[in-house]
Amino acid sequence: MTDPSPVAVNDSFEPMVDLSAARRVAESCAAEWGLELGPPFALSNASFVAPVGEDRVIKVPWGGDDESLHEGDALRRWAGRGAVRLLRQSGTALLEERAVPGDDLSSLPDDAATAIAIDLALMLWMPATKPFRPVGPEVSRWLDQAEGEGSKLIPLARSLFGEVGGGADWLVHGDFHHHNILRAGERFLAIDPKPYLADREYDVPSFLWNPLDNHFDNPAQTERRIDAFVAAGLDEFRIRAWTVIRGAYLRTDPQYVEPLRALVA
Helix, strand or coil, rough: CCCCCCCCCCCCCCCCCCCCHHHHHHHHHHHHHCCCCCCCCCCCEEEEEEECCCCEEEEEEECCHHHHHHHHHHHHHHHHCEEEEEEEECEEEEEEEEEEEEEEECCCCCCHHHHHHHHHHHHHEEECCCCCCEHHHHHHHHHHHHHCCCCCCCCHHHHHHHHHHCCCCEEEEECCCCHHHHEEEEEEEECCCCCECCCCHHHHHHHEEEECCCCCCCHHHHHHHHHHHHHHCCCCCHHHHHHHHHHHHHHHCCHHHHHHHCCCC
């Protein structure tokens, strides 16, 4: 259910959760591995993430973040193809390649950013089974939670989920958007996966309503992006359906309701 956070510096930023235990794990692993842990990156909402030297980072998720359970498994599976490399793991602590210089897709013209994202996605999406988990049961739980919080799109989302839900053939990134695609030298790499087994189209919604200054009020831009993913081999209806389904629990502000409905009108 994770929603995006930008990569930016803000000394007054406070994480959404208590990361003190994650920090202690990172410090312990850094000492065990003979590495010097730098100050944490700003705006890491649900993980403690800090550099070790110029080309590596240590990441330890918050203890309640079960969406990141198989991040290490996914990074091993991708082996640097489309995502940063996993260099070492101890329990929940991951030593990862650092994307340098690290600027993200939000600085690029929209068509260029979309083309790069699709190229990466086609590398990341691959048939898989265990240890990865089907996302369907999680989506049902997230919809239940959003219904209790008053989401207006739940009836439509449940109907669409009944049509497209249950696909579990592909390993997906799970939090695929502009701020999780960073420049690494002359190429771009994905970071911060929340890997599940799902339809490939499950990954598209978070890209459609990002970057963070995108209020989903530009239908022409949204349609161009959808067309680009369809041209790459994805199913248009499933993209639209998953955008409404995921929007029902990730984009619940009133401004999103009608633009989301319009996608399947």
